Structure formats: C-alpha cells, structure tokens
Amino acid sequence: MTTRLRLLVTVLLVAAFVGGGSSAAWALWTASASTTTSVAVGRIAVTVGGTDALTTAFSSTTTTTTTPVTVTNTGTIAGTVSTTASVLAGGSTALARAVDVRAWQVASTGACTASTAVASGAVVGTWASLPSLTSKTSAGGSTVWCIRSTASTAAPAAARADVALDVTLTNASWTANAVRGTFSLTTAAAAPALVCTDHGGNYVDVAWDAAGRSMDTWYGAFVHGVQIGDRQQSYFGRVTIAPSQIPSSVATSGTVTVDVFVLDSAGNPTTTDAGTGTITLFTQNNGPAVRCGS
Known part of the structure; x- marks a missing residue:
C-alpha cells in the first residue's frame, strides 16, 4: 500500500470514527497517521471549584449563605454542563430538604455576594432535590453560579448532611468524566428554653x-x-x-x-x-x- 493510499484510508477512518461517536470514557479523539505521530481532534473535560465554601454551620444567627461556584470547560471543544446534587449515605436528608437553594449565573465570583439579588429565572430547589445547573460553555470557558442556601425553621437540630455536587460536560454523544465537589451542612443542638x-x-x-x-x-x-x-x-x-x-x-x-x-x-x-x-x-x-x- 502506497503512502498516499495509507493516508487516504486513515482520513476515512477518522471521519467514520468521529461521525459515529464512541463510548470511550477518556473522551479524547485521535487519528493515528503512523506508528510515531498522532493528531488530537478534540478533548472534552470539566472542573468545578468553590463547592467547599458551600459548607455551612446553620444557627439562629446564620440562616443564609451566598457562595459562588465556578464550572470550567478545560477541554478543547464546547459543551453543555449539567449537575446532579445528592445527599451522601448517612447524612440527614431532612436537613438537606429544609435548606432552600436559589442558583443563578453571574459574570464573576465578585458579583456573588450576600446583597446580590436573586436573578429572574434562577434554579430553585433544595439540597435534597435540586434541578440541574445547566449552561453551554466554550472550550476554556467558565460559568459562575451564585448559590444562595437558606435554612428553614423545619431544619432539624444537631443534624449533618454531606452533599455531593456532580458535574459533567457533554458534546453530542461525548461525555466527560464527572467531577465531584462535596460540602457539609450542619445545625447546632437545640438551645435551652428561656x-x-x-x-x-x-x-x-x-x-x-x-x-x-x-x-x-x-x-x-x-x-x-x-x-x-x-x-x-x-x-x-x-x-x-x-x-x-x-x-x-x-x-x-x-x-x-x-x-x-x-x-x-x-x-x-x-x-x-x-x-x-x-x-x-x-x-x-x-x-x-x-x-x-x-
């Protein structure tokens, strides 16, 4: 087989591979032209930062917190970010259910403060049941979510809930390996009666x-x-x-x-x-x- 013919076959294989999708977990698209060189067609990956700051010890003086969480597309192609929140085993689902959550996109982490007004169209739920925080993110781009957590009077005393926020990035049939951020919610023991x-x-x-x-x-x-x-x-x-x-x-x-x-x-x-x-x-x-x- 001549060099020109080998290259033609390679190009056809790459086209078929990319067009037909793949279940490869590492989500790196490559076409090998020889045993010594390769061409990276695209990579899809995501990171999440700021979830540790969601950790909150609720009390009678601390009932609400406002925290920015940043999701970054670290790959080379655009994709859609989605999230899933869950209460980890052994945690208090009752506490997670008693914490109201409002999340909306802001321009930067500095634009997410305690005095920032909740934007119209904010995602609304609780840490026990929160709809996906979904956004389209360009390659190398980031989305900042401003997350406000408010404990209701129904929150049980002396409780703890460890919560996971799993983040994925998809492009067509490609999905980046999910990344997880975790944090904890706690409430103080009930105070004695005055x-x-x-x-x-x-x-x-x-x-x-x-x-x-x-x-x-x-x-x-x-x-x-x-x-x-x-x-x-x-x-x-x-x-x-x-x-x-x-x-x-x-x-x-x-x-x-x-x-x-x-x-x-x-x-x-x-x-x-x-x-x-x-x-x-x-x-x-x-x-x-x-x-x-x-």
Missing part, C-alpha cells in the same frame, strides 16, 4: 441557665442577629426587653424569636446559645407593648 416573665405589657424579662459558666460571663439578647435590650452578666441573669428597645427594622408587631448568646471580650455574640424563646409585640391602649410567648 424563662420569660411578663410585666403588664410594659416589658418582659428573659432569663437563662448559666450552665456552670463564670459569673463574669456577659450575655446579649438577639432577634434576627440584632441585639436588643442591654447586655448582662450572670450575676443579674436576665435581660429586660421593652418595646422601645426593639428596632423597627427588626419587628414592629407579631411574634419574634429571641436568642441569648454568650458574648466575647469585644461584646460580639459567640456561637454559644444560652437560651431561646419567643416574645410578641402588640398594641395596648397606651401604645406599643410586649408579652412573653405568642
């Missing part, structure tokens, strides 16, 4: 169990992450809350949850929740009022 005392609607006292902590320990009462009332030490053992001490930006009426946290040396709340309970803002004849419970 002891609340009414004072005729004028104010309430909320008290907590010091649980063996030093009498010098400082505490603060918080609603939606905002401190209300004065901070107090274990010597006094309670925080007095009047309607005027609750900012209108926090609540003006209805029932709210109060958490009393141990404060650090700078006066900031730690993760130690000494007690939780509810109070209700309402109106009496003489104006704003507050009572224990709902």
Whole structure:
C-alpha cells in the first residue's frame, strides 16, 4: 500500500470514527497517521471549584449563605454542563430538604455576594432535590453560579448532611468524566428554653441557665442577629426587653424569636446559645407593648 493510499484510508477512518461517536470514557479523539505521530481532534473535560465554601454551620444567627461556584470547560471543544446534587449515605436528608437553594449565573465570583439579588429565572430547589445547573460553555470557558442556601425553621437540630455536587460536560454523544465537589451542612443542638416573665405589657424579662459558666460571663439578647435590650452578666441573669428597645427594622408587631448568646471580650455574640424563646409585640391602649410567648 502506497503512502498516499495509507493516508487516504486513515482520513476515512477518522471521519467514520468521529461521525459515529464512541463510548470511550477518556473522551479524547485521535487519528493515528503512523506508528510515531498522532493528531488530537478534540478533548472534552470539566472542573468545578468553590463547592467547599458551600459548607455551612446553620444557627439562629446564620440562616443564609451566598457562595459562588465556578464550572470550567478545560477541554478543547464546547459543551453543555449539567449537575446532579445528592445527599451522601448517612447524612440527614431532612436537613438537606429544609435548606432552600436559589442558583443563578453571574459574570464573576465578585458579583456573588450576600446583597446580590436573586436573578429572574434562577434554579430553585433544595439540597435534597435540586434541578440541574445547566449552561453551554466554550472550550476554556467558565460559568459562575451564585448559590444562595437558606435554612428553614423545619431544619432539624444537631443534624449533618454531606452533599455531593456532580458535574459533567457533554458534546453530542461525548461525555466527560464527572467531577465531584462535596460540602457539609450542619445545625447546632437545640438551645435551652428561656424563662420569660411578663410585666403588664410594659416589658418582659428573659432569663437563662448559666450552665456552670463564670459569673463574669456577659450575655446579649438577639432577634434576627440584632441585639436588643442591654447586655448582662450572670450575676443579674436576665435581660429586660421593652418595646422601645426593639428596632423597627427588626419587628414592629407579631411574634419574634429571641436568642441569648454568650458574648466575647469585644461584646460580639459567640456561637454559644444560652437560651431561646419567643416574645410578641402588640398594641395596648397606651401604645406599643410586649408579652412573653405568642
């Protein structure tokens, strides 16, 4: 067989191979012209970055996180990216189901912050059931997804869910080997109940169990992450809350949850929740009022 004939046969074989597809897992298209040279026709591959930052310890002060996740086409041909989320064995599906997820594409990781508004057409689901984050990506190109996770009040206490996000890239019948990013979601143990005392609607006292902590320990009462009332030490053992001490930006009426946290040396709340309970803002004849419970 002449050299020209061998090359012609090779070209025909390459055309048949590419046109007919292949189930080769490594997704590299090549045509060999001789035993010493080869021509790479295309390569399909994908990477994912940022999933570790999705790890969240939810608490009464941390209920929402916003995280950018970047998917990159590291191959030499364009393709369509798709994802699958799943709860790994042994994890709390109830927790994953209680975390609402909104995901939308942004121009860069810097465009994904806590104040970024959710875009119209965002993918909506939970970490137990999330539709695919699908995008078309050029060779060498990236897509940044802004992912907002919000734990609902249905989230079980003291729970953990390890979640996997599997990412694939396809082009026609070719599929790149899936890559996996993993992260964990946790919730704190349930806080002890506060002891609340009414004072005729004028104010309430909320008290907590010091649980063996030093009498010098400082505490603060918080609603939606905002401190209300004065901070107090274990010597006094309670925080007095009047309607005027609750900012209108926090609540003006209805029932709210109060958490009393141990404060650090700078006066900031730690993760130690000494007690939780509810109070209700309402109106009496003489104006704003507050009572224990709902």
